[in-house]
Amino acid sequence: MLRVVHIEFWRFLRALSRYPLELLGSVLGAVVVFALFFSGARYLAGPALFGERLEALVVSLITWSLAFSLLSQIASNISEEALAGLLEQLALTRPGLLGVVLVRALLSLLQIGLLVIPIVLAILLTSGARLDFPPLALLPLGTLALGSLGLGLMLGGLALVYKRVGQLLGLLQFAFLGLFLVRFEAFAWPWSGLGYLLPLTPSVAALRLLLGRGETPGWDLLVLAGINALVYLALGVGFFRRALRRVRRQGTLGTY
Amino acid sequence: MNPSTQPPNPLLQAHRLRKRYPKGKGWLEALKGVSLALYPGEILTLLGPNGAGKTTSVKILAGLVEPDEGRVEVQVDGPGTWLGAVLEGSRNLYWRLSALENLIYFGTLRGLSPKEARRRGSELLQAVGLQDKAHQAVGSLSRGQQQRTALAAALVHDPPVLFLDEPTLGVDLEAQEAIRAWLLRLKEAGKAILLTTHQLELAEALADRVTILLEGEVALEGRTREVLAGSPRAVYRVELGLPLEEGDSRRTRLQALEVEVEGKVVRVVGEETLWEALRILDPLPLERVERESLSLAGLFWRVLRERRKPCSGSST
Numbered sequence: 001m002l003r004v005v006h007i008e009f010w011r012f013l014r015a016l017s018r019y020p021l022e023l024l025g026s027v028l029g030a031v032v033v034f035a036l037f038f039s040g041a042r043y044l045a046g047p048a049l050f051g052e053r054l055e056a057l058v059v060s061l062i063t064w065s066l067a068f069s070l071l072s073q074i075a076s077n078i079s080e081e082a083l084a085g086l087l088e089q090l091a092l093t094r095p096g097l098l099g100v101v102l103v104r105a106l107l108s109l110l111q112i113g114l115l116v117i118p119i120v121l122a123i124l125l126t127s128g129a130r131l132d133f134p135p136l137a138l139l140p141l142g143t144l145a146l147g148s149l150g151l152g153l154m155l156g157g158l159a160l161v162y163k164r165v166g167q168l169l170g171l172l173q174f175a176f177l178g179l180f181l182v183r184f185e186a187f188a189w190p191w192s193g194l195g196y197l198l199p200l201t202p203s204v205a206a207l208r209l210l211l212g213r214g215e216t217p218g219w220d221l222l223v224l225a226g227i228n229a230l231v232y233l234a235l236g237v238g239f240f241r242r243a244l245r246r247v248r249r250q251g252t253l254g255t256y
Numbered sequence: 257m258n259p260s261t262q263p264p265n266p267l268l269q270a271h272r273l274r275k276r277y278p279k280g281k282g283w284l285e286a287l288k289g290v291s292l293a294l295y296p297g298e299i300l301t302l303l304g305p306n307g308a309g310k311t312t313s314v315k316i317l318a319g320l321v322e323p324d325e326g327r328v329e330v331q332v333d334g335p336g337t338w339l340g341a342v343l344e345g346s347r348n349l350y351w352r353l354s355a356l357e358n359l360i361y362f363g364t365l366r367g368l369s370p371k372e373a374r375r376r377g378s379e380l381l382q383a384v385g386l387q388d389k390a391h392q393a394v395g396s397l398s399r400g401q402q403q404r405t406a407l408a409a410a411l412v413h414d415p416p417v418l419f420l421d422e423p424t425l426g427v428d429l430e431a432q433e434a435i436r437a438w439l440l441r442l443k444e445a446g447k448a449i450l451l452t453t454h455q456l457e458l459a460e461a462l463a464d465r466v467t468i469l470l471e472g473e474v475a476l477e478g479r480t481r482e483v484l485a486g487s488p489r490a491v492y493r494v495e496l497g498l499p500l501e502e503g504d505s506r507r508t509r510l511q512a513l514e515v516e517v518e519g520k521v522v523r524v525v526g527e528e529t530l531w532e533a534l535r536i537l538d539p540l541p542l543e544r545v546e547r548e549s550l551s552l553a554g555l556f557w558r559v560l561r562e563r564r565k566p567c568s569g570s571s572t
Contacts, residue, residue, distance in 0.1 A: 007364040011350075014357060085346035088320050089409075093365035094337055100365070251277060251286075251312065251321040254346055 001103070004095050008103050012111065027115050030065065031122040038126040055212035056183060058129040062120055062211075063204045064180040066141075067148040069112045072169050074105050074152030078159040079166070087160070088254040098240060101156055105149050132214040140206035140217075140225050147200045147229035150236030157236075157243030163256050180204050185221070202228050265331055266293040267417055267448045268317060273326035275312050275472075286312040288472040289326070294448045296416065299439065301463035301480075302452040303556055308469040310452040311344060314421050317450065332416050337366045340410030344421035344452070348406040351395030355381055355405045358394060359412045366413035373412060380408035385434060400431025407435065411442070418442065418449045424458060436461060460552035468559050475559050484555060491548040491558075492530045494522040497541030509536050523548075525558065 016023060078101065081087050091097040124131065155172075159165045184195030185205040196202045202225035206217040247253045275287040287309045294300050302310045315321040317328055318341055332338040342348055349358045356377050363373025381390045384404040386397075394402055403423055410418060420439075424432045432455075439462055443449060453459050459466065460480065467477040476483060499519045500507050507517055515533050516523040522537070524530045534545075548554070 003364055003369065007361055007370060010370070011353070011357075011361055014353060018352065084351070085343075085348070086350065088315075088318075088343055088346055089341075089348055089362070090365075091320060092318060092339065092341055093362070094367050095365065245322070248320065248322040251275070251315065253320055254315075254343065 001095070001099075004099065004103050005107070008100070008107050009110075012107055023111070023114070027118050030115065030119050034061065034065075034119055035122045035126045038123060054127060054129050055131060056208050057181070058123055058127055058131065059208045059212040060180045060204065061123065062116065063144060063200075063207055064177050065119055066112060066116050067144055067151075067180075067200055068173050068176050069115060070105065070108060070145060070148040071152035071155055072173070073108045073112070074101060074149070075155035075159045075165050075169060077101070077104060077108075078156045079163060082159070082163045082256045085254060085256070091253060097244060098237070101153070101240070102149075105152060109145055131211045134210055134214075134216075136216065137207060137210045139222055140203045140210065143222075143225040143229035144200055144203040144207065147203060147232045150229070150232035150234070151199055153233075153236030153240040157240040160240070160243045160247050160253070183208065185209065196224055196228065199232050200228070266295045267331050268292075268294040268450075269329045269331075270313070270317055271327050271329070273313065273316055273323045273328070275309075275316065275321065275323050285472050287316070287323070290469065290472070290474055291326075292317070292450075292467060292474075294417065294450055296448045297443060297446045298464040299443050299449040299451055299462045300465045300467065301459040302450065302467050302469060303456070303459060303552075304452075304469035304475075305560065307471075309472040310469055311421055313469070314341075314343075314419050314450065314452060318419055330417075337413055338415055339417040339419060340366075340413065340415040341419040342403070342406045342410050342421065342423045343419075344425060347402075349394045349402065349409060352393060354391045354393055355386055355397065355401075355408075356390040358405065359409050362409045363412035366415075368413055376412050376414070377408070380411060381405070384408050384438060398428075398431075400427040400434075403427050404431060404434060407438070416446070416448060418447050420449065420451045422453055423451070424453065424455055432458065456551070456553040456556055463552070466552065468556060470560065476555075480552065484552065490525075490527070491554060492524045492527075492545060493548050494524065494530075494533065494537070494545050495543040496520045496522065496537070497543050500540075506536050506540075 078087070081090065087097065090100050093100060095103065123129070155165060155169070158168065179198060179201065182195065182201075183205070184192050184201050185208065186192075187195060196205070202221055206221050206225050209215045209217045209221075244253075270290065270292045272289045272291055273287050274285075274289055276283045276285045278284075290309065290313055292300070292313065302313060304310050312321060316323050318339060319328075330338060350361070353361065356374070359377030359380065360370055360373045363376055364370050368376065378387070378390065381387050384407065386401060386404055386408070389397060389401055394405060397405065407420070407423060410420075424435055427435070436458060439449060439451070443462075443464075451459070451462065463480045465478065466480045466483060468475045497520075500510075500517055500522070510517055510522065510533055513529055513532055513536075514525070515529065520543070522533060524533045530545075
């Protein structure tokens with residue numbers, strides 16, 4: 001598997017060195033959007049707009065950007081490979097299509113990390129928010145990534161079957177933004193509990209506490225974040241396998 | 257391949273494959289019980305018109321399509337790496353990577369170390385005459401060069417089985433010739449090659465065995481030499497001393513026997529029909545009567561015509 005990770009990383013670097021403007025363009029685009037969002041909102045409503053919840057909002061936006069980039073990247077990558085007519089060749093490899101997709105998803109964390117760092121800096125500069133970053137934050141960040149990977153595999157499964165999922169991704173990004181902005185941790189039982197059944201919400205809540213308020217979340221929330229991520233990852237893998245089986249039955253793996 | 261050296265067990269065997277796809281409110285029967293076997297050191301060519309089931313067969317054998325019924329037995333180790341394939345309708349390669357980079361990438365995904373894949377890739381690009389294009393992006397290569405690179409990519413991990421679905425489609429004559437020569441070398445090296453093509457001359461030049469698929473069924477199969485030589489309904493060419501004019505009643509009678517008339521040349525299928533045709537032609541002067549050496553193209557068209565005759569008859 002290390003060999004597959006190595007060769008995928010090598011392919012990513014080759015593409016990056018040959019087409020650096022693609023990544024640079026997406027970074028600059030996202031930075032400009034967030035910078036305009038915060039500076040525009042401040043200009044219109046004054047500095048008191050977000051009040052005490054500014055940090056929570058900033059963390060929600062950052063986690064949304066991180067999670068949505070990861071899950072949409074998996075689906076977009078499958079759509080691109082289908083368009084290029086390469087899914088069948090990838091299926092005829094030792095790790096198989098699922099293995100290649102998983103390795104690429106892990107590597108896209110690196111790519112998205114590169115994308116998110118300048119976005120975070122832009123948000124912090126334009127919003128005036130101050131974020132802590134304790135080492136414990138790596139834990140909910142990891143569960144956020146795992147859960148996003150599961151959702152990405154579900155979307156990837158849809159991309160395998162339906163090939164074009166661009167419109168769905170467009171709709172989903174707003175649904176996710178809404179989901180990430182809701183502070184389930186502030187809700188009373190049972191709404192907070194039910195909210196934590198939704199994908200990624202415990203991870204986002206833990207990150208809001210850690211990064212936004214400098215508080216250490218309870219272990220129950222962290223464990224819940226782990227369970228939530230693993231459940232959605234398992235669902236994602238299962239869904240992707242079913243989708244792969246379906247396109248094999250339909251004979252549409254290589255079609256677009 | 258010499259039949260006496262043929263191993264008892266084929267590398268790959270498909271038993272009664274059936275596959276149907278939804279089409280409108282009904283079903284399209286793509287394969288109706290197709291059985292195939294592929295031996296090492298031979299080229300098996302699948303022929304058939306569009307929609308005959310060639311690509312479905314190849315994809316089922318490769319594990320890319322699941323059959324509704326039947327099974328495929330593979331007598332080779334190496335999950336996912338026992339075969340290399342050039343698939344029709346696919347790019348097969350990353351156009352943004354160079355030819356060599358593609359070979360390194362796919363070679364590593366199929367079990368080689370990157371270093372080994374680079375070495376094999378360079379050797380193969382040299383073998384297909386593309387060493388000077390090794391560092392050029394595949395998207396900027398000609399169609400023939402892309403196909404030769406795809407063929408090299410299919411072989412980079414040295415698989416014992418090779419599936420080539422229309423590998424010469426849209427390729428110029430020079431590249432076709434290069435691919436043809438290379439496939440013969442691969443066969444000599446012991447590879448089992450399954451080839452589908454519409455280019456009957458290429459098939460005839462390469463195929464040890466031929467299978468003709470029509471409407472999802474095997475219409476004819478056997479060793480190429482044997483099916484060509486052993487056809488019970490040979491084609492006879494009768495050359496007349498004078499052309500048979502339009503409006504000549506003998507022309508109508510000959511056409512009723514499905515004899516082809518073209519000026520001074522009359523083509524007849526089967527010995528019985530030949531004698532009947534000669535009786536009709538009597539007492540016209542004859543220049544020559546000869547049995548035509550049957551080409552794969554001739555055989556293919558005859559099988560196609562004979563197969564379609566009962567269908568058209570039943571529909572009217």
